[in-house]
Amino acid sequence: MDKLSMVDAFFHARGVHTMDGYHQQMPLEGEVRIPSGCAISGIIDRSGKRFSARDAITSISVMHDRSNGLGGGFAGYGIYPEYKDYTALHIFYYSSEAKRACEDFLEEHFDLINLSKIPTKKHPAITDVPLIWRYFVTALPTKLSFSQLDEDEYTARCVIRINREIEGAYVFSSGKDMGVFKAVGYPEDVGEFYMLDEYEGYSWTVHGRYPTNTPGWWGGSHPFSLLSYSVVHNGEISSYDANRRYIEMYGYACTLQTDTEVITYMIDYLHRRMGLTLEEVSHVLAAPFWSTIERKDEKERAEYTYLRNTFASMLITGPFSIILGFKNGLMALNDRLKLRSLVAAEKGSRVYLASEEAAIRVIEPNPDRLWYPSGGKAVIVTLDSVQEGEEHGYQLPVSAL
Amino acid sequence: MGINYLYPPFEIIRNQDRCITCRVCERQCANLVHHYDAEKGRMTADESLCVNCHRCVSLCPTRALKIVKTDHTFKENANWKTEVIEDIYRQAQTGGVLLASMGTPKDYPVYWDKMLINASQVTNPSIDPLREPMETRTYLGKKNSKIERDSEGRIITNTTGQLKMDIPIMFSAMSYGSISYNAHKSLAIAASELGTFYNTGEGGLHKDFYHYGKHTIVQVASGRFGVHPDYLNAGAAIEIKMGQGAKPGIGGHLPGSKIGEDISATRMIPLYADAISPAPHHDIYSIEDLRQLVYALKEATRYTKPIIVKVAAVHNISAIASGIARSGADIIAIDGFRGGTGAAPLRIRDNVGIPIELALASVDQRLRQEGIRGNVSLVVGGSIRSSSDVIKAIALGADAVYIATSALVALGCHLCRTCHSGKCNWGIATQNPELVKRLNPDVGSQHLVNLITAWNHEIKEMMGGMGINSIEALRGNRLMLRGIGLNETELKILGISHAGQ
Ligand code: SF4
Ligand code: SF4
Numbered sequence: 001m002d003k004l005s006m007v008d009a010f011f012h013a014r015g016v017h018t019m020d021g022y023h024q025q026m027p028l029e030g031e032v033r034i035p036s037g038c039a040i041s042g043i044i045d046r047s048g049k050r051f052s053a054r055d056a057i058t059s060i061s062v063m064h065d066r067s068n069g070l071g072g073g074f075a076g077y078g079i080y081p082e083y084k085d086y087t088a089l090h091i092f093y094y095s096s097e098a099k100r101a102c103e104d105f106l107e108e109h110f111d112l113i114n115l116s117k118i119p120t121k122k123h124p125a126i127t128d129v130p131l132i133w134r135y136f137v138t139a140l141p142t143k144l145s146f147s148q149l150d151e152d153e154y155t156a157r158c159v160i161r162i163n164r165e166i167e168g169a170y171v172f173s174s175g176k177d178m179g180v181f182k183a184v185g186y187p188e189d190v191g192e193f194y195m196l197d198e199y200e201g202y203s204w205t206v207h208g209r210y211p212t213n214t215p216g217w218w219g220g221s222h223p224f225s226l227l228s229y230s231v232v233h234n235g236e237i238s239s240y241d242a243n244r245r246y247i248e249m250y251g252y253a254c255t256l257q258t259d260t261e262v263i264t265y266m267i268d269y270l271h272r273r274m275g276l277t278l279e280e281v282s283h284v285l286a287a288p289f290w291s292t293i294e295r296k297d298e299k300e301r302a303e304y305t306y307l308r309n310t311f312a313s314m315l316i317t318g319p320f321s322i323i324l325g326f327k328n329g330l331m332a333l334n335d336r337l338k339l340r341s342l343v344a345a346e347k348g349s350r351v352y353l354a355s356e357e358a359a360i361r362v363i364e365p366n367p368d369r370l371w372y373p374s375g376g377k378a379v380i381v382t383l384d385s386v387q388e389g390e391e392h393g394y395q396l397p398v399s400a401l
Numbered sequence: 402m403g404i405n406y407l408y409p410p411f412e413i414i415r416n417q418d419r420c421i422t423c424r425v426c427e428r429q430c431a432n433l434v435h436h437y438d439a440e441k442g443r444m445t446a447d448e449s450l451c452v453n454c455h456r457c458v459s460l461c462p463t464r465a466l467k468i469v470k471t472d473h474t475f476k477e478n479a480n481w482k483t484e485v486i487e488d489i490y491r492q493a494q495t496g497g498v499l500l501a502s503m504g505t506p507k508d509y510p511v512y513w514d515k516m517l518i519n520a521s522q523v524t525n526p527s528i529d530p531l532r533e534p535m536e537t538r539t540y541l542g543k544k545n546s547k548i549e550r551d552s553e554g555r556i557i558t559n560t561t562g563q564l565k566m567d568i569p570i571m572f573s574a575m576s577y578g579s580i581s582y583n584a585h586k587s588l589a590i591a592a593s594e595l596g597t598f599y600n601t602g603e604g605g606l607h608k609d610f611y612h613y614g615k616h617t618i619v620q621v622a623s624g625r626f627g628v629h630p631d632y633l634n635a636g637a638a639i640e641i642k643m644g645q646g647a648k649p650g651i652g653g654h655l656p657g658s659k660i661g662e663d664i665s666a667t668r669m670i671p672l673y674a675d676a677i678s679p680a681p682h683h684d685i686y687s688i689e690d691l692r693q694l695v696y697a698l699k700e701a702t703r704y705t706k707p708i709i710v711k712v713a714a715v716h717n718i719s720a721i722a723s724g725i726a727r728s729g730a731d732i733i734a735i736d737g738f739r740g741g742t743g744a745a746p747l748r749i750r751d752n753v754g755i756p757i758e759l760a761l762a763s764v765d766q767r768l769r770q771e772g773i774r775g776n777v778s779l780v781v782g783g784s785i786r787s788s789s790d791v792i793k794a795i796a797l798g799a800d801a802v803y804i805a806t807s808a809l810v811a812l813g814c815h816l817c818r819t820c821h822s823g824k825c826n827w828g829i830a831t832q833n834p835e836l837v838k839r840l841n842p843d844v845g846s847q848h849l850v851n852l853i854t855a856w857n858h859e860i861k862e863m864m865g866g867m868g869i870n871s872i873e874a875l876r877g878n879r880l881m882l883r884g885i886g887l888n889e890t891e892l893k894i895l896g897i898s899h900a901g902q
Contacts, residue, residue: 236525238867238881239874245798246877249772274548280556287871289534299555306558308873309540310548313775317874318525337533337870339526 038210038222038234039066039187039355040342042323043363044203044330047349048383050078053196055363056204059352061188062359066234067208069125071221072190073182075230075325076201080177086113086136087155090173090180091162092218093131098168105166109158110137118181118194125189130218134179152227152272157251159226164253170219175228178325182207182221190221202383205325207232223325224260226268230325233260234355235340238318246313259320266314267324276307278324278331282378284311286336323353329382338375345370351381406490408473409449419465420444426457426466431824431836454817456826488747499747502820502830504647504739504784504806507751511739512758512891513790517900519881521868528865535861536871539569539801541638541778542707542731562707562731564638567596568857569795569872572849573736573782573803574620574642574711576604578655578664578676579743579820580809581837584829587812587845589613594850600803601627603642603653603678605667611635618709621698623652624678626668630701638706638732639698641691643682644713646740646783649754652679654744659823659832688724695729707731714738714760714783715753719767726768726777734803735760737783741806743830744821757783758797762895765798765877774877788859797895798877811852812845 041059045051053074060072080088089106093099106112113136120132139154147154159171173180178201181194187208191197207222223230237243237259244254244262250273252265263285270281287308293301308315319339324331332353334342345352345360345367352360352367360367373379413434422444427435432450435457437443451468458466475483488499521527528535542563549557572588579602586609588599593616600618601610605627610617619636621628633639644650655664655676665672685691695708710725711734712718718735725733737757742750761781768774781794782803794802810816813827820830828840860872869875883900884892892899 238521238525238869239878241880242874242876242878245769245879246774249769249774276548290536290538291534302558302560303556306556306560309560309563310544312540312544312873313876315871315873317870318521318868337528 038232039063039208039359040205040232040234040321040323041354041359042203042205042232042325042330042332042352044077044351044381044383045349046351046381046383048078048202049349050200050202052198052200053191053204053206056206057188057191057196059354059359059363060191060206060208061186062362063208063354063356064186064188066210066355067186068210069186070184071182071207071209072185072187073180073207073221073223073232074187074191074194074196075173075178075180075205075223075225075232076196076199076203077178077228077325077327078202079179079199080136083114083136084177086138087174087176088179089135089137089159089171090118091133091135092170092172093133094168096131098166099131099133102162102166102169105158105162106135106137108140109143109154110135110140112137119198120193121195123185123189123193126183126185126193128184156227156268160251160253163255172219173225173230175225175230176327178228178230178327180223180225180230182218182223184218184221203325203330205230205232205323205330220256220258222258222260224256224258224264226264227272228325228327229264229268229271231260231264231267231322232325233263233320233322235259235320235322235335236318237263237316237320237335239316240318242313243316260322263316263320263322266316270311270314271326278326278380279378280307282331282333282376283307284314285316286333286376286378287315288336288376321355329380331381332373332379334373334375334377336376342373343370344373344379353379405494407449407487408471409451410471411448411451411453411468412471413446413448413451414467414469415444415446416465417443419463421463421465423462425460425462429456429460429826431826431831431833432822452817452819452822453815454819454826455815500744500821501747501750501818502744503741503816503818505751506818509739509756511784512756512887512895513786513793515885515887515891516758516793516882516895516897517885518789518792518796518863518867519883520866525868527868528870530861530865533865533870535865536873537568537857537860537864539566539872540564541566541780541800543777544775546775561705564598564707564732565596566598566801568853569799569801569860570785570791570853570856571597571618571780571801571803572599572808573740573805574600574602574618574640574645575743575805575809576602576620576626576653576655577607577667578602578604578659578832579653580830581825581828581832581840582607582663583837583840583842583845584809584812585610586842587840587849588808589616590842590846591849591853592616594846595853597853598637600640601636603627604655604664605669606632606635607663607667620711621694622678623680623682624676626670626676626678629669633698633701633706636706638709639702640709640711640734641682641694641698641730642711643685643691644680644711644715644736645742646713646736646738646754646757647742648745648749649713649715649738650680651746651749652677654678656823661832664832688728691725691730692728699729709734709780711736713740714755714757716755718755718760719763722764722779723767723771723773726771726773730777732778732780732800733764734780734782735764736803737781739784740782741784741809742820757781758793759891759894761794761799762797766896769877788856789863791856792860792863792875793882795872795875796878796881797897798879800876807852808849811848812840813848 115135118132183190293304321340321342347367592599603622614635617636620640622642657673657675709732710730738754778800825831
């Protein structure tokens with residue numbers, strides 16, 4: 001199929017010709033791959049104390065020029081305590097038929113505990129708004145047992161199916177006690193649009209997008225998310241097609257052709273499905289150079305070699321800095337050459353991660369420590385502890401800054 | 402002998418002013434082309450015997466010689482071309498199958514030359530190979546599909562059956578017999594120095610070469626020549642040869658005249674007996690039978706060595722490869738129809754099989770669709786001529802490539818395509834001791850090391866240009882390729898977009 005007919009087919013598949021209340025002239029994510037820059041930021045309170053997204057909004061607004069108004073979004077963890085045992089599905093619809101078809105599918109596969117429109121408020125910079133709905137669901141026990149899958153796998157497959165098969169419906173968040181909020185616009189405007197001040201969570205990540213020439217589509221904004229994993233990413237990975245063609249063997253459909261999507265799927269595969277620790281995941285995605293591996297002691301050398309060889313096609317090359325949100329924590333990871341900026345800081349129980357130091361200092365002018373994680377060395381923060389950090393990366397004495 | 406309708410294809414131009422009648426050309430030409438005419442006091446030549454191997458030209462101290470294509474011609478005819486007419490004359494005269502060597506010289510599309518490689522600009526930086534590590538190390542072999550841990554929770558790192566190579570290039574199978582002792586030795590030394598592998602072909606392993614075992618792939622072909630437990634255990638991997646790109650569906654034939662003492666001992670066959678390896682392995686008539694041989698070889702080597710299955714690129718190759726991937730093989734080697742050989746029936750060499758580029762693209766895609774790409778590594782050969790061919794092969798989905806013709810060219814082969822005559826003037830495809838001596842293995846291996854080192858530099862430069870610093874991230878990365886002048890079907894099979902898209 002040539003590019004033009006692909007675009008036509010994609011419009012058709014997305015129900016663009018029939019959608020009401022939403023019109024998109026430009027091709028969508030999926031037909032056009034747009035290399036992107038970006039800004040990222042993340043905050044977690046390790047004590048588990050919940051706080052609003054205000055700091056995240058302030059942090060990202062400092063990096064306004066790293067985005068271009070064609071995409072922004074947030075992921076908040078711990079935001080749905082009253083529904084924490086249920087999967088929160090956030091869904092964009094481009095037509096009422098899509099909504100009906102998707103809800104039929106949901107009825108068939110899940111118990112719907114609650115559903116509502118996601119509250120938004122009109123914002124002059126946010127236009128072409130699709131229908132945005134939220135469902136708290138749990139897998140139908142009979143269907144689940146019939147499927148012989150565990151609940152996560154069952155949910156993931158349903159999400160992938162909706163995104164692949166139901167025209168005009170796109171599930172952009174599918175975790176428990178967490179949610180993604182994203183749109184076409186600058187991230188600070190997106191925060192206002194979703195009224196994120198009114199939510200409270202123990203961790204927030206945020207993304208401002210700078211695709212160099214983009215259609216800008218709501219679903220293409222970041223964070224990209226599957227189950228409780230959410231990824232914000234700055235970079236354009238050169239290994240994209242190697243990674244995509246490999247991960248697609250395991251049931252993932254990279255329909256959006258964005259780097260972030262494929263990174264999210266690889267993390268889901270390695271962490272949830274293969275049972276690697278997040279640190280081990282980082283040794284796959286940003287594997288140390290062979291020369292570094294060779295310098296390790298025998299046991300470690302064997303482990304690193306094994307991971308790198310076994311999951312060779314999941315090595316990411318090219319620039320990336322990502323912040324992964326997961327249940328109870330955040331992980332930040334730079335590509336092994338550190339081709340994109342990433343800064344980490346800590347103050348009391350709070351840990352801050354951002355593309356730029358200014359984005360941290362604007363919300364925490366006096367961190368206890370601040371450091372630049374080395375390429376390929378993950379900073380993993382969970383509700384009770386910070387792993388690594390100190391030993392990895394270049395730490396500046398705070399007083400010198 | 403009746404009338405010979407054939408006019409010699411080449412003419413020997415000798416500049417009599419320069420010729421000093423040193424008679425080097427006479428001594429160097431195993432085809433007995435040059436003679437000294439004592440009466441006239443000058444050199445003459447019987448050009449009908451010349452194969453255009455350039456040996457005399459290269460060694461003539463005064464550059465008095467050149468070989469040119471004859472301009473003698475048939476009446477022009479786009480359908481009945483010279484070679485077609487001449488082949489008919491030949492067969493009408495002999496009643497025999499026409500033999501040829503090396504890869505097909507025909508003008509089929511070379512898809513490598515119709516693909517262009519990507520480079521980074523601005524949004525994703527190039528990586529400077531002079532400043533940053535650029536990794537070309539590859540492991541070949543089946544990848545584990547699940548993680549197992551010991552009681553302490555540490556990953557069990559069982560990686561038997563992997564071939565570690567520092568560069569994604571290996572020397573393809575060429576038997577001792579089809580090529581000379583010195584050619585083999587050159588390959589063995591070079592593979593060891595480069596951290597890669599050479600392949601015994603189906604001729605067994607000469608006793609002198611056992612100490613290169615860590616860098617040797619031992620081949621088991623239908624004839625089982627030279628196959629015994631020590632041989633199987635001597636190499637780093639075992640290759641079962643089912644087919645060969647230059648002559649798919651055809652076995653091998655080493656004429657008895659070439660089976661001297663060393664070769665007879667290495668192959669474990671009588672002196673001067675023809676060595677015929679049929680196309681079929683007479684214990685393999687199905688994919689299940691292949692599986693039994695794969696596991697028999699694994700048993701024989703206590704599951705320590707990867708098993709390669711080599712097939713020719715033919716129609717329906719992706720289904721064949723899928724079967725092999727499920728047979729327990731760790732590596733599939735696919736050989737395209739432009740691959741070389743010491744002797745092949747000409748019609749088969751020129752008409753049977755398919756280009757490796759298309760075979761590779763469709764096999765890689767099929768194995769991915771079936772979710773079994775991780776079960777095997779893919780190695781491709783069949784006319785890999787340069788580092789950019791290597792890059793393109795890996796981006797299409799290969800784990801590594803096999804080279805043979807390029808390696809022989811590095812040793813001095815001038816592609817005269819008469820290996821089957823046994824008179825290789827460059828000491829490569831010959832067993833004549835006088836000719837074998839012409840190839841010095843130390844010099845030969847150095848040329849091979851130089852060639853691959855140069856390619857490796859180029860590969861690193863191109864990878865850096867793409868913003869990729871590890872060969873793993875290039876594998877199957879088809880976004881890095883664009884077609885140029887290809888039709889839709891070709892683009893679809895190759896799985897790439899057209900330039901400009
Ligand atoms: S066969 Fe080779 S050596 Fe002999 S004349 Fe021809 S080019 Fe020269
Ligand atoms: S190996 Fe020798 S005989 Fe064969 S093509 Fe090369 S130069 Fe000619």
